[in-house]
Amino acid sequence: xAERKIAWKPREENTLFGKPIERTDGIEKASGFAKYxxxxxxxxxxxxxxxxxxxAQARVKSIDVSAAEKVAGVRAVYVFPRxxxxxxxxxxxxxxxxxxxxTPGQAADGVSAIKIDYEMxxxxxxxxxxxxxxxxxxxxxxxxxxxxxxxxxxxxxxxQLTGFYGISTITHMCLEPHGSHCEWKDGKLDAHLSTQxxxxxxxxxxxxAEIGIPQTDVTVTCDYIGGGFxxxxxxxxxxxxxAVLSKKxxxxxxxxxxxxxxxxxxxxxxSAFAEVTLGCDADGKITTWDSHHWGxxxxxxxxxxxxxxxxAPKNRRVRTTGIVTNCGAARAWxxxxxxxxxxxxxxxxxxxxxxxxxxxxxxxxxxxxxxWKPELYAAEMEIAAKLMDWKGKWHPRGKxxxxxxxKHGVGMALHTWGGRAGNGNCTVVVHPDGxxxxxxxxxxxxxxxxxxxxxxxxxxxxxxxxxxxxxxxxSKYPSSGPSGGSTTIGGVxxxxxxxxLEALWKIFDLVAAKHKTDDATLAAVDQQIxxxxxxxxxxxxxxxxxxxxxxxxxxxxxxDDGLTSQQVGGVQMAHVAVDTETGIVRMVKYVAVQxxxxxxxxxxxxxxxxxxxxxxxxxxxxxERIMDNLTGRFINADLENYKLPRIGDIGELVVEFYxxxxxxxxxxxxxxxxxxxxxxxxxxxxxxxxxxxxxPIVPLTPKRVLDTLRAT
Amino acid sequence: xxNDQGIHTPQSRGGPIFNRRAFLKGSGTAVAATAxxxxxxxxxxxxAQVVSGWTDITLNVNGxxxxxxxxxxxxxxxxxRDKLNLTGCKDLQDVHVxxxxxxxxxxxxxxxxxxxxxxxxxxKIRTVESLRNGEQVDEVITGFVxxxxxxxxxxxxxxxxATRAFLDKKPQATLEEVRAGLGGNICRCGTYDGITKCAxxxxxxxxxxx
Numbered sequence: 001x002a003e004r005k006i007a008w009k010p011r012e013e014n015t016l017f018g019k020p021i022e023r024t025d026g027i028e029k030a031s032g033f034a035k036y037x038x039x040x041x042x043x044x045x046x047x048x049x050x051x052x053x054x055x056a057q058a059r060v061k062s063i064d065v066s067a068a069e070k071v072a073g074v075r076a077v078y079v080f081p082r083x084x085x086x087x088x089x090x091x092x093x094x095x096x097x098x099x100x101x102x103t104p105g106q107a108a109d110g111v112s113a114i115k116i117d118y119e120m121x122x123x124x125x126x127x128x129x130x131x132x133x134x135x136x137x138x139x140x141x142x143x144x145x146x147x148x149x150x151x152x153x154x155x156x157x158x159x160q161l162t163g164f165y166g167i168s169t170i171t172h173m174c175l176e177p178h179g180s181h182c183e184w185k186d187g188k189l190d191a192h193l194s195t196q197x198x199x200x201x202x203x204x205x206x207x208x209a210e211i212g213i214p215q216t217d218v219t220v221t222c223d224y225i226g227g228g229f230x231x232x233x234x235x236x237x238x239x240x241x242x243a244v245l246s247k248k249x250x251x252x253x254x255x256x257x258x259x260x261x262x263x264x265x266x267x268x269x270x271s272a273f274a275e276v277t278l279g280c281d282a283d284g285k286i287t288t289w290d291s292h293h294w295g296x297x298x299x300x301x302x303x304x305x306x307x308x309x310x311x312a313p314k315n316r317r318v319r320t321t322g323i324v325t326n327c328g329a330a331r332a333w334x335x336x337x338x339x340x341x342x343x344x345x346x347x348x349x350x351x352x353x354x355x356x357x358x359x360x361x362x363x364x365x366x367x368x369x370x371x372w373k374p375e376l377y378a379a380e381m382e383i384a385a386k387l388m389d390w391k392g393k394w395h396p397r398g399k400x401x402x403x404x405x406x407k408h409g410v411g412m413a414l415h416t417w418g419g420r421a422g423n424g425n426c427t428v429v430v431h432p433d434g435x436x437x438x439x440x441x442x443x444x445x446x447x448x449x450x451x452x453x454x455x456x457x458x459x460x461x462x463x464x465x466x467x468x469x470x471x472x473x474x475s476k477y478p479s480s481g482p483s484g485g486s487t488t489i490g491g492v493x494x495x496x497x498x499x500x501l502e503a504l505w506k507i508f509d510l511v512a513a514k515h516k517t518d519d520a521t522l523a524a525v526d527q528q529i530x531x532x533x534x535x536x537x538x539x540x541x542x543x544x545x546x547x548x549x550x551x552x553x554x555x556x557x558x559x560d561d562g563l564t565s566q567q568v569g570g571v572q573m574a575h576v577a578v579d580t581e582t583g584i585v586r587m588v589k590y591v592a593v594q595x596x597x598x599x600x601x602x603x604x605x606x607x608x609x610x611x612x613x614x615x616x617x618x619x620x621x622x623x624e625r626i627m628d629n630l631t632g633r634f635i636n637a638d639l640e641n642y643k644l645p646r647i648g649d650i651g652e653l654v655v656e657f658y659x660x661x662x663x664x665x666x667x668x669x670x671x672x673x674x675x676x677x678x679x680x681x682x683x684x685x686x687x688x689x690x691x692x693x694x695x696p697i698v699p700l701t702p703k704r705v706l707d708t709l710r711a712t
Numbered sequence: 713x714x715n716d717q718g719i720h721t722p723q724s725r726g727g728p729i730f731n732r733r734a735f736l737k738g739s740g741t742a743v744a745a746t747a748x749x750x751x752x753x754x755x756x757x758x759x760a761q762v763v764s765g766w767t768d769i770t771l772n773v774n775g776x777x778x779x780x781x782x783x784x785x786x787x788x789x790x791x792x793r794d795k796l797n798l799t800g801c802k803d804l805q806d807v808h809v810x811x812x813x814x815x816x817x818x819x820x821x822x823x824x825x826x827x828x829x830x831x832x833x834x835x836k837i838r839t840v841e842s843l844r845n846g847e848q849v850d851e852v853i854t855g856f857v858x859x860x861x862x863x864x865x866x867x868x869x870x871x872x873x874a875t876r877a878f879l880d881k882k883p884q885a886t887l888e889e890v891r892a893g894l895g896g897n898i899c900r901c902g903t904y905d906g907i908t909k910c911a912x913x914x915x916x917x918x919x920x921x922x
Contacts, residue, residue, distance in 0.1 A: 026857030027849060029865030030872050032800015032840035039799035047794075103794070105785050175812060175866040175900050177805050226802070226866030227900050259806035446864030446901055607860045607906065614902030639898060640809045647904040648891030 003520075004505055006498055006561045008598060009459070011664045017459040018664075020603035024451045024465060025224075025444075034224045037194040038256050040181035046075055048100040048245050048255035049107040050238065051114050052264070053089040056123035056326040056632025060087040060096070060116060067113040068099055073106030076248035078241050081209070088121070090299050091328050092633050093264025095238055100245040100253045123326040123632035127169065127271045127296045128697075133323045139294075140301040140322040148315030153288035157279025161352045166273035166697035167343040167680065168624035169296075171263045172333060173642065176226020178266045179256030180235075182242040188217040189243055193235065194256075195220065196228040197482035199441035202475035204235035210244050220475040222443050230332030231267030233482050263637040267331030268625060270297040272304045272340035273697070276348040278313065284356055284366045286349070289316040293344060296323040297330035306341035310414045310569075311349060311370045326632055327625075332484055334612070335417055335673035339619065339680055343698060346413035346681035351694055354397050360685060361390055361412060373569055377414055380571040380593040380658050384412065387591045387654050388573040398692020405581040408588065411685025412573040415677035419670030420566030421490025421558035422481030428457065428499035430507065430551040434540040436461055436468040438499075442480035442492050443473050447672060448604035449488055453496050455601060460500035462524035462539065478554070486670025490557075490564035493600060493668045497563055499555030506553075510545040511536060565667035570594045572613075572678045574686040575651075580709055583702030585621055585687055587651030590679065595658040597669035602657075609655045609675040616679030618644050621699050763830060771832055773798070774842040782829040789813045789824035791832075792839060800840035800869040811897030814870040814877075815839050821877035821896070840869040843876060851917075852876045855910035863901030871897045875911050883918030885911065 009017065028034040062085055065077045078098040089096075099110035124138045133139050154160065180193040189211070195201050198220050206215040225232065242255035257266060274293035280286045295303035301324035308316065353363035365381060368374035385391065393410045400408050426440035436457055444450045450470050457468040471477060481491050504524055511529050512519035514537075521531040527539045558564055575589040592609050599605050622643035626636045636642045680698055687705070688694045695708045763784050770779050771788075773796060780795045789808075792798040792815070801824050802812040808825035815824045816838040843850035852875050855861070862868040871894070878893040879885065885893060890911045899907075 022857050023860065023862070025865075026860075026862065027844070027853060029862050030853045030856040030868050031844040031849065032798075032869035032872075033844070034865055035799065036802075036866065038803065039793075041794065041797050041799065045794075103783075103786070104790060105783055173900055175804055175810070175864070175898070176802070224866075225864060227864045229900075256803075256805055259804060262805065446862070603860050607863060607903070610905045611863055611902030614904060615900070639804065639806045644898055644900065645904075646895045646898065647908060648895050650904050653905050 006501060006563065008497070008563065011661065014459060016455045016465065018599045018602060021451060021455055021465065021601055022603065023448055024454050029224070036176055036224045036226050037180055037192045037222065038176065038254060040192045040254065042183055042252045045181065045252040045254055046100040046102060046249055047104045047107050048098050048242060048253050049104065049111050050095045050257070050261060051097040051111045052261050053092055053094040053096060055089060055118060055120060056092045056125060057121040058089045058118040059121060060089065061085060061119050062117045063096065064115040065097055067115065068110040071106065071110045071113050073102040074099055074110040075102065075251060076100045076245045077110065078245050078248070080237060080241065091265070091326050093261050093328055098238070098241040098245055098255065100249050125325050125327055125627040125632045126629050127323055127325060128166065128273055130294050130321065138324045140324065142319055142321045144317065144319045146317045150288045150290055150315040150317045153315040154277065154279050154290065157287055158282040159352065159356050160277060160279045161348065161355045162275070162277040163348055163351050163694065164275055164696050165344045165347050167271060167340050168697060168699060169268050169271040170619055170623050171268045171625055171642070172227070172229045172231040172266065172331070173263065173644065174227030174229060174231060177257040177259065177262040178232060178236060178238065179254070180239050180242050181252060181254045182246040183252035184247055187213070189213065189219070191218065191220050191239065191243060193220050193222055193239060194225050194232055195222050196225065196232045196443060196445060196484060198222050198443050198473055198475050199479040200482055201235045205240065205243055208240045210240060218475070221473060223473045225443060225445055228445050228483070229334050230336065230484055233484060259639065260637040263625070263642065264634050265328040267333065268328060269333030269339070270304065270330040271295040272344060274307065274344040276344065278348055278352055280352060280356065284358055284363050286311065286313045286352070286367050286370065287315060289313040291344070292319040292321070294321040294323055296325040296327065298327045299324055300329065304337045304340045306337040307344055309338070309341035309345035310416050311345065311367050313370060327627060334615070334676045338415060338417065338673070338677045342413055342415055342678050343680045343684065346678065347684050347694065350411060350685040350688065357396065359394055361385060361394065364412065364414065371414070372416065376569045376595060377571060380569060380595065383656055383658065384571045384573045384591050384593040387656060388575060388589065390573065393575060394689070397689055400690065406577050406579050407690040408575065408577050409686045409688065409690025410573060410575050411682045411689055412571065413678035413681035413685065415570045415674055417486060417568055417674035417677065418566050419486035419490065419568060419674065421494050421564040421668070422485070422487030424480045424491035424495045424557045425478035426492070426495045426499055426555045427478055428496065428503050428553050428555060430503050430543055430546065432543055432546045432548065432550060434467070434543040436463065437471065438468070438496060439471045439477040440480050440492060440495070441475055441477040442488060443483055445483050447488065447608060448601060449492060451604060452489060452600045453492055456493055456496045457500050460497060460504060462526055462528065486672040486674070489600060489670050490668045494557035494559060494563040495555030498557070499553040503551055503553040506551060507542050511542050514545055563667050565597050565669050568595045568597070568669055568674050570674045570678065572682045574679065574682040576683060576686040576690055578687055578690045578705065580691060583705035585700050585705060587617055587649065589652045589654065590617070591654045591656070592675050593656045593658055594675055595663055596671055597666050598664050599657065599659065600668060605657070605671055606655050608671045610653055612675035613653055613679055614645060614650055615676055617650055617683070619699060620680045620683035621645070622701070624699050767830070769829060769833055771829070771837060772835065773837045774839060780829065784828065784830060786829045787825050788827040788829050788832045788837070791829045792824055798839045798841055802866055802870060810867070811874055812867045812870040814873040814897065816873060816877050819877065819880065821874045840873050843872065850876065851914060852879065852910070855914055856907065859906035859910040861903050861906035861910050863903055867897060867899045871899065871907055875907065879911065879914055879918065883915065885915040887912060890915070
C-alpha cells in the first residue's frame with residue numbers, strides 16, 4: 001500500500017464493510033428497550049391532545065377555552081397562533097387548541113370542554129375530476145412543456161395509443177405518529193422529537209415566536225424514530241405547542257398526534273391522473289408523447305413532475321394542471337414525484353406494447369436508448385427476466401391459462417433515482433485505550449445508519465464491531481443533513497471514512513517513529529498494526545502512544561474523492577394472480593433488480609429493497625386516502641379502513657443487486673427510494689396482462705378491478 | 713376475535729362486534745365489562761359491576777404484582793406505558809388493530825389498547841421486556857435480529873410478542889400458518905419477509921430440525 005489516499009479498500013480486502021452484519025441496535029429494538037420520543041417518561045410527564053378542525057373549510061367565529069382550563073387534571077391550554085375569530089380553516093385536521101393534562105383521558109376531557117363556533121364555508125376535495133375543478137375555479141394555470149414536433153410525429157406514427165391513468169393520494173402512515181416529548185431545565189429546552197432532521201429542527205424550536213430563546217439552549221434528540229418516509233423534517237407547529245405547554249405547566253409534556261390527525265395533516269404523497277397519447281413506428285420505437293396530467297398537493301394547488309419517466313421520447317408535449325383542494329398538504333414521500341410519474345408512464349408504454357401485439361419486455365428493450373443508461377437497464381432487465389421466468393410466464397393480455405376464475409399475469413417497469421451524498425460532519429475520536437467513538441448529528445430512520453457507521457469505523461481501524469461506539473441522534477453533535485432523498489448513507493459514510501483514515505494515519509506516524517518502520521508499509525488488521533504482513537504492535541499499544549490525550553479528527557462531506565457517487569437505475573417485475581369473480585389481486589412473485597454502487601451492509605441493503613417492495617405492494621393494491629366530496633373529510637383516516645398489506649399478502653419477494661466491480665468502484669449511493677418506485681406500474685401491468693384490460697387507477701382494489709372487468 | 717391459533721385478528725373485514733371507539737371514549741362512569749371476545753363480553757355482562765372515579769388496582773405484570781391508580785376508562789396499554797414505564801408495547805394512537813401493543817394475557821397474544829386495566833386484574837400479563845433479562849435473550853428476539861425483521865423498529869416488539877405467543881401455540885408451524893397466525897400485526901417499513909423467515913426457522917427447530 002503506502003500511498004495515503006482517501007478511498008474504500010479493494011473489494012476483496014474487506015472483512016466488515018459490505019458484509020451482512022446484524023444491526024448493532026437490533027436487540028434493543030426487538031426487545032422493546034429502545035426509547036422512541038413517546039417513550040420518554042420523565043417524572044410528572046403530562047399528556048397533550050389536540051382539538052382539530054372537523055371541517056374542510058370554515059371560519060372560526062369564536063374560541064372559548066375557559067371551561068377546558070378548569071377540567072380536573074388539565075395543567076395547560078394552548079391556542080395555536082392566529083386561531084382566533086376570523087381565522088379560516090382550509091383543511092380538516094387543522095390544529096386549533098392543545099390541552100395538556102395528567103392523563104390522556106383528562107386531556108381528552110379538556111378538549112371536549114372547548115367551545116368553538118364555526119361558520120361553514122364551501123370546500124373542494126376532488127382530485128380526479130378535472131372538469132369539476134375547472135368549473136369551480138380550483139385550478140392553477142396549466143403549464144406546457146414541448147420538445148420536438150410531437151404533433152407531426154403523432155400523425156406519422158405507425159401505432160397510436162391513448163389512455164387514462166391515475167395514482168391515488170396515499171399518506172406516510174408512520175406507525176409512530178409525529179410528535180415529541182418536551183421538557184425545560186433551567187430555561188433550556190430538551191425536545192425528544194420524532195424527526196428525520198435532528199441537526200436542523202433545534203433552530204425551529206428556538207426561533208419560534210412563542211419560544212424565542214438562543215439556539216444554543218435547545219437540544220433535539222432522536223435516538224429512534226418510528227417511521228418518517230419524508231414527512232418528519234420539521235419541528236411542526238404541534239412540536240412548538242408541546243414546548244410551550246411544557247413551559248406553561250412547568251412539567252414535561254408528551255404530544256403525539258392521534259392517528260386521524262396524523263393522516264390528515266402530517267403529510268401525504270399527492271395524487272396524479274393523466275391522459276396520455278403516444279405513438280411508435282412499425283418497429284415499436286416510441287417516437288412521440290403527448291400528455292396532460294393533473295393532481296393536487298392541497299391548497300398550494302401543485303402537482304407532480306418527471307413525466308414522461310425514464311423513457312423520454314424526443315418529441316413530446318407535457319401539459320400540467322394543479323388543482324387546489326381543501327386537503328392537508330403533501331410532504332416529501334419516498335422518491336417524490338417518481339412513483340406517480342412511473343405509474344403514468346410505464347403503464348402507457350405497456351398499453352402501447354399491447355396495441356402493437358408485442359411482449360412489453362420487447363417494447364421496453366427497444367426503447368432503452370431513450371433512457372439515461374441503456375446498457376444498465378438492458379443488463380438488469382435480463383437478470384430480472386431470468387429470476388421471474390418472464391419468457392415462461394408472459395402471454396398476450398388476458399390469454400393466459402385460468403384456474404377457475406383466477407388468472408395470472410406479469411408486468412415490469414423501470415426507475416431511477418439520484419441518491420447523492422448529503423451534507424455531513426462528524427468527529428471521530430480514538431482513545432488512548434484503543435476505543436473508538438464517533439459523533440454525528442444524523443439519525444437512523446431504520447435504514448441502519450448506526451450500524452453502517454460502526455462498520456466503516458471498525459473496517460478502517462481493523463477492529464471488531466464491539467471496538468467502536470457510534471453516537472448519533474442529537475443536535476449537539478456535528479451538524480449533518482436531514483435524512484431525505486436517500487442522501488444519508490453517502491452523507492455519513494464519506495465523512496466517517498475520511499476522518500477515520502486521517503486518524504489512522506496519525507497513529508501510523510506514531511507507530512513508525514516508535515518502531516522505526518516505514519509508515520507507508522503499515523496497515524491496521526485484526527486489532528493489530530502490521531507491516532508487510534508481519535505484526536508490529538497491537539492496536540491498543542499503538543493507541544497508547546497517544547499518551548494522555550485522545551485523538552480527535554473531524555470529517556466532512558460530501559467531497560468528490562470517489563467515496564460516494566449518485567444515480568441508479570433499477571428494474572422490477574411482478575407476477576400476480578387475479579380472481580376475476582372477486583376482483584382480488586394477490587401477489588405471487590415480485591423481483592427487484594437494483595444497482596447500488598458500493599454496498600455498505602448487504603443485509604440492511606436487502607432490507608431496504610424488501611421494505612420498499614412491500615410498501616409498493618400497498619400503494620399498488622390497497623392503500624389510498626379517500627376524501628368524501630360531500631363533507632370534505634378523509635373518511636378512512638385510521639388503520640382499520642386505510643388498508644395496508646399484512647404478512648400473508650406479499651407473496652414471494654426476490655432481491656438481486658446488480659454489482660459488477662464497476663458498481664463497487666464507483667462509491668456509495670443512497671438506496672432508500674429507488675426500489676420504492678417502479679413496482680406500482682409493474683403490478684398494474686401484471687394485472688392488465690392477467691385480465692386483459694387496464695385498470696386505470698391504482699390502488700387496484702377489488703372494486704376497481706371488477707368495475708373494469710364489467711365495463712363494456 | 714381470536715383465530716384457531718389464539719391470535720387476535722382485527723375485524724376490519726367482517727365488521728365490529730361493538731363500537732370500540734365509542735366504548736373507550738365513555739368517561740366518568742363506565743361499566744367495566746366487555747372484551748374482544750363475544751363470549752367473554754356476554755359472560756361478563758351477566759356479572760356487570762359499576763365502577764366510577766379512581767380505583768387502586770393490582771396487576772400481575774411479568775411475574776410481579778404492581779399497583780396502579782386507574783379510571784374505568786384507563787387501558788392496560790396506558791398503565792403499562794405511562795405508569796410502569798414498560799414502553800415496549802407501542803401506542804399508535806389509533807383504534808388498536810395494528811398489534812404494536814401486543815402483550816400476552818394468560819399466554820394469549822392480546823392488544824393491550826383493547827383491554828381496560830380493570831379487566832386485566834387477576835390475570836398474568838407478560839410484556840416484551842420479559843423476553844430479555846440482561847444477556848439472556850429469547851430466541852424470537854435474536855431471530856428477528858438475524859433475519860433483520862425490523863427497520864424503524866416501532867412495530868417490532870409487538871411483532872416479537874405475537875410471534876412468541878404464536879410459536880408457543882404452534883411450535884411446528886408451516887409457512888401458511890405463519891402467514892395466517894401473524895396477520896394481526898402491521899408493519900409500515902415492510903419487514904414481513906424477515907419476520908416470516910425468523911418464525912419459520914424457529915418452527916423448524918420446533919420440529920427438531922434445528
